Amino acid sequence: MSRTTRRWMLGPMLAMSATAVFVGGSVSAAEASSxxxxxxGPLNVRVAATTKSAAAGSLKNGAKVTLVCKVAGEKIRGRVRTTNQWDRMSNGRYVSHGYVRGANSLPTCPAPAPAAPTSLGAVAGGPNGSMTPAQFVAASVVPAQQGQREFRVPASVTIAQAILESGWGRSGLTANDRNFFGIKCFNGSPGTIANGCHSYATYECLPACKPTTATFRTYASAVDSFRDHGYFLWANSRYVPAFAYTGNADQFLFQIWKAGYATSPTYVTNVTALMKQYNLYQYDLR
Known part of the structure; x- marks a missing residue:
């Protein structure tokens, strides 16, 4: 979702938001094109695509590196160029492409493999629109915590956003296509986790509202939707500042809103109210 756009689904009039820094993930598929x-240099090697992540060593000027793929991250003004591209090394660490000579045709890094679930039975279903609020929250805990382990998005934020964005799983987008967060397809692509795209009639407000259509991602399961939400925030350089607050759910939420996740002036208030009302903070991993 752009910083200035908010779309509203027809049917249940539900606000749709769409709008992830990259850490880890398998590089085996990319090794062939290293x-x-x-x-x-000199420059620091990082564990994630941001200078806010821990340093994992340093490189001197002229040091050789083997790079396997690229991700979007914090924008850096380097000695070679200014860019938000970060390059993943063969050891899984990251360097800013701003300091890299050449290597301009690296493939995009794939989404990380899913973390091992703590409860296969609980993960398999996920929430749906036929559940009571208590059941919906309970069914959201495992996929939200999986997302926190994999992408560091606080589980409380994920659950509250799923409630608000999907109308407790009852929006047309969620009921038909298991999209709990209103994430759109971009350039006709559903990304690496969703399984397709589906066009819906919506309203676009800029700020005046008018009818239009938008193409949203479809998912094989609620669990895939939850995972794509975490990956989307994690892989989008716009939200890098939020990941300095992964231990503070309220501040994390404020930072993604500030970066343009939603334009509604009451979005943070609405999501925070759900986090407090249902004590969703208890599900955040420490």
Whole structure:
């Protein structure tokens, strides 16, 4: 979702938001296209695509590196260029492409493999629109916590957003296509986790509202929708500042709203109210 756009689904009049820094993930598929080059250092190697992540070593000017794929991350003004591209090394660490000589044709890193579930039975279903609020929350805990382990998005934020965005699972988008967060397809692509795209009639408010259509992602399961929500926030450089607050759910929520996740002036208030009313903070991993 753009910073200035808010779409509203027809049927249940429910606000739709769409709008993820990259850490980890399998590189086996990218190894075949790895590139060895040098860096214009000195520079730090990071565990994620942001200078806010921990340093995992340093490289001197002219040091050789083997790169396997690229991700979007924090924008850096380096010695070679200014860019938000970060390059994943063969050891799984990251360097800013702003310091890398050449290597301009790296493939995009794939989504990380799913973390091992703590309860296969609980993960398999996920929430749905026929559940009571208590049941919906209970069914959301495992996939939300999986997302926190994998992408560091606080579980309380994920659950509350799922409630608000999907209308407790009863919006047309959620009931038909298991999209709990209103994430759109971009350039006709559903990304690496969703299984397709589906066009819906919506209203676009900029700020005046008018009818239009938008294409949203479809999912094989609620669990896939929850996972894509975490990946979407994690892989989108716009939300890098929020990941400095993964231990503070309220501040994390404020930061993604500030970055343009939603334009409603009451969005943070509405989501926070759900987090408090249902004590969703208790599900955040420490």
């Amino acid at each position: 590139v060895t080059t040098t860096v214009a």
